[in-house]
Amino acid sequence: MKALILVAFAATSFAAEGLDPAKLGAPPTDSWPTYNGDYSGRRYSPLSKINQTNINSLTLAWVYRAVPGPGGGGRISATPVLVNGILYFTMPDHVWAIDARTGREVWRFQWTSRGGDHIGNRGVGVYGNWLYFETPDCNLVSLNLRDGKERWHKTICDLDQYYFGSMAPLVVRNHVITGVSGDDLDRPGYIESHDPENGDLQWRWYVVPQRMGDPGSDSWPSEEAMKHGGGMTWLTPTYDPGLNMIYVPTGNPQPVIAGKARPGANLFTASIVALNPDSGKMQWYFQSSPHDTHDWDATQTPVLFEGEINGQPRKLVAQASRNGYFFVLDRTNGKNISSTEFVKVNWSKGVDAKGSPIPNPAKEPQLDGALVTPNQGGGTNWPPPTYNPDTGLFYVSASRAFSVYYIYDPSDKPEGWGGNDRGGWGESMIQAIDYKTGKVKWTHKWEDGARSGLLSTAGKLLFAGDGSGNFVALDASTGKALWHANLGNSVSNGPITYELDGTQYLVVAAGDTLYGFAMLR
C-alpha cells in the first residue's frame, strides 16, 4: 500500500521530465532506464523492427567518441541508460549525456578524483530527475539529468582501505543501491542503500559476517579472517518487485589466491544472495564457489525469468558463473534446481547436496603451480549475458581457458593476493544454454578471444562482439552469424536497443566509442 502511494506520488512529480518509476519494471522499448534495461537482467528486448529478414539493411546512424581527457585512452564498459531520448553513460570519473537519435553531446560531467582504481565503470542509475553514479574514489554522486550539474555526493567507502566504486547503482523505489569494488587488501565487502533525495544511508549489509555466531560465521576459522574476508559487490543486482527481493552476486573471498588462513566455505562470498531492499535483511543465499581461491568471485548477473521445470511453472534465477558452472535456482527460496558445467572445468569434484561445486584441494593454487581451467579470466566474466524467452535459451560469452595458479606467499598468514595465475591458452565462444536441462544447445566459437556483453531481441536476434572487432548479429535459435560490422575495436559493453519515433536503434560501445545503428528504412 505504502509502495503504491509512493509510486503514484513519484509518477506525478516526474511526469514532465525525468524517469517515470513505472518504466523501471517494464520491458524496455522507448527507454532503457536501468543497467540491465529492466530489473530482470534478461537484456531481452520485445522490439522486432530489426529482425532476421532485414538485418542486412541495418545502417550506421551515428558515432560518438568519448574522450575523457587529453591522453584519451578510455574504455566504455558502461551500459548506457536511456531516459526520454537521452543516453547517459560513464567512464571512471566521467558521465556523458548524448542525444539517442543523433549521438550529439548534450552535456558531460567530470569528477575531480582523489585516486582509486580506474579499471572501469558500469554506468548510472536514474530516479526521477536525478542520476547517480559511483566514482573510483568512493563517492556516490547525484547529478541533475537536465544539465549534469552536481546535486550532492556521499562517501560510500574508504579509499585508504583500497575500496573503489565501479558499479552502476540500482534504483528500487526510494532506494539507491550501491556496491563496492577492490580486492587488493583484505577488507569486507558490503552493499548499501541510500536515500535518493539526499544520499543518506538507509542500510548496509556486509557480505561477510561481522561477529562469530552470526549466520555464516561457522564457515570461517576466526573473526579476524572473516572480517577481512572480502566479497566485493562489483555488479548491479537484479530485482523481483513481486517478491520484493534484490539478487546480489558477491565477490571472491580474501586473501584472494592464498586461502590457507581462511579454511571453510567463506560465506557469503562468491554467492547469490537475496536481500529485502527495504531492510537489507538476507532472505536466502546460494554459494556458487565455496572457498574460492581462483579469483572467480560470482559477480555475474543473476538473471530472473519465469520458466517451466518438470511441467511446473517456476520463478527462476539463473547464473552462468565465472567458475564455469551454470546454476538454476528457485528465486523464491534459493533452492538449487540444476548445476551444470557450461564449459568443461577441472577444479571440482562434483556438486554437493545443495548444488554448490565441491572444490578439489589439489587444484587450489600451489607453490609449484596447478594447471586449472577456467583460468582467472573465468568461464565468463562481468560482461552481461542475456536470456531470451522466445527460445528459452540463456546466452553467455564464454571461455575455455587454462592457466597455472601459483602460491607466491608461502607464509602462514598470506595477505592480499598471496599468489596469482600465469600463462594460458583458451578458446572463446558463445554458449546457448537450455535452462530446463542446463545443457549447452549450441556453441558459436570465435577465432580470437572475445569478451562482450550480449543482447537478444524479439527479432530472433542475438547481438555479440567477437574477438576481432566485429559486432555480430546471430540467429538466436541456431547461433549462425547473420550480419556484422567491424568497429575496429572489440565490443566493450552490453549492447542495448530502443525505438524512438518509429525507428529502432541499436547502440554498442567498442573502446572509447559509442556506435548507434538504426533501421532507417
Place this chain on the structure above:
Amino acid sequence: MRFNVFLAALCAMPAGLLAQAPNAGRAALQKVCGACHSVEIVTAHGRTRAQWQENIQSMIARGAKGTEDEFKLVLDYLAAEYGPAASGGPLAPPGRAGGRARAFAPGPADQHVVDEAAALRGRKVYAAECITCHGTHARGGDRGADLIRSEIVLHDRYGNSIGPFLKKGHPTQTTPAAQLTPEQIADLSHTLHQELFNTLRPALEIQDVLTGDPKSGAAYFNGAGRCSTCHSPTGDLAHIGSRLDPPAIQQQFLFPGGRGGFRGGRGGRGGGAATKPLTVTVSPASGAPITGALVHMDDFNVALRDGAGEYHSFKRTPDLKVVKNDPLQAHHELLDHYTDKNIHDIVAYLDTLK
C-alpha cells in the same frame, strides 16, 4: 585516424628503430592493455623489468591479447619509461610514478610514499619495540594486532595517525611507546607501509617450481606425453635448462604459443623452443588452393601471406574452403591430459638439460 597516422610514421622509420620507439610502445600499450582498461592504471606503477614481465604474464592470464611483438614492445616501453625509479623503488606504493597519472591506481592518490632508508631505520625500531607481539611482517599474532590490516595504519601518512595513537598510550603498555621520538615514529611509519605494499600483487613472485622427478619426466617425455615425437633433448631443447629458469620452462611447454594465445592466436613465440606459425590453406571454388601464414581470420574474412610474401585476403563464403593448421595443436590438446605431477616432472627433466 590517429592510429593510421601513427602507422604511417612507423613505416617511414628504419626497422631497427622500431623496438626502441616510445611511440610504438605507447601504441602497443594502448592497443593491448587499453582494450580492457585505461592505460593510466598501468603507467601509474613504477616497476622493475622483471616485475613488468610478471605483470604482463598475469594480464595475459586474464585475457590480454596481442602478438609476441606487441607484448615485447609493451614490456620494453614500460621497463624504459616506468622503471622502479619512477616511483622511488619497487616497494614504493603504486600511484606515485614520478608524478605521472598518480590518481589512477588502487588506493588513494595521496598515499604514503616509502623512503627506503627511513624504512630500514624503522626496522630497528620495529624489531626493538613491536616485533614480539606484532610479528616479523606486522601481520599480528596471538599477542598483537595485525598492523597491515589496521585502519590506523591505512589512514596514516608519515606517522600522522600512528604517532598520536602511540602517544595516547599503547594498549599493552609493555613498552612506553610515547618515548619514541617523532623521527622514530616517521621511520616506523615507512616500515609499516613498506610491509603493507609488500602484500600487493606487484611485489610478489613465483617461488620454487622445481619439485618434480626428472626420471619420471624423461619417461613421460619419451612415453605417454609423446614429446619426443617432435622434440629432442639434444636438438631443439639442447641446453634449455641453461637458457630458461624453471618457471619459464613450465610456462613454455604448457603454453608454447605463449602469450595467452587464443584459438586464432598468431605469432606467439617464447624464448624457448622455436615454434612454427599458424598456417592456413584457402581453396576457392575455382582456382588453386593457396597456403600461407595466417594473418587474420574471423567468421567473415581470412587473410594470409604466402611463401613469396604476397598478401591474400578472402571473404569467407560457403564455397570457400578454409583449413587452419595449428602446429601447436598437440600442445593444446595435452592441457586436458597432463596431471600436475606430469607437469612438475617434465620441468625437472628439462631443467637437467644444461
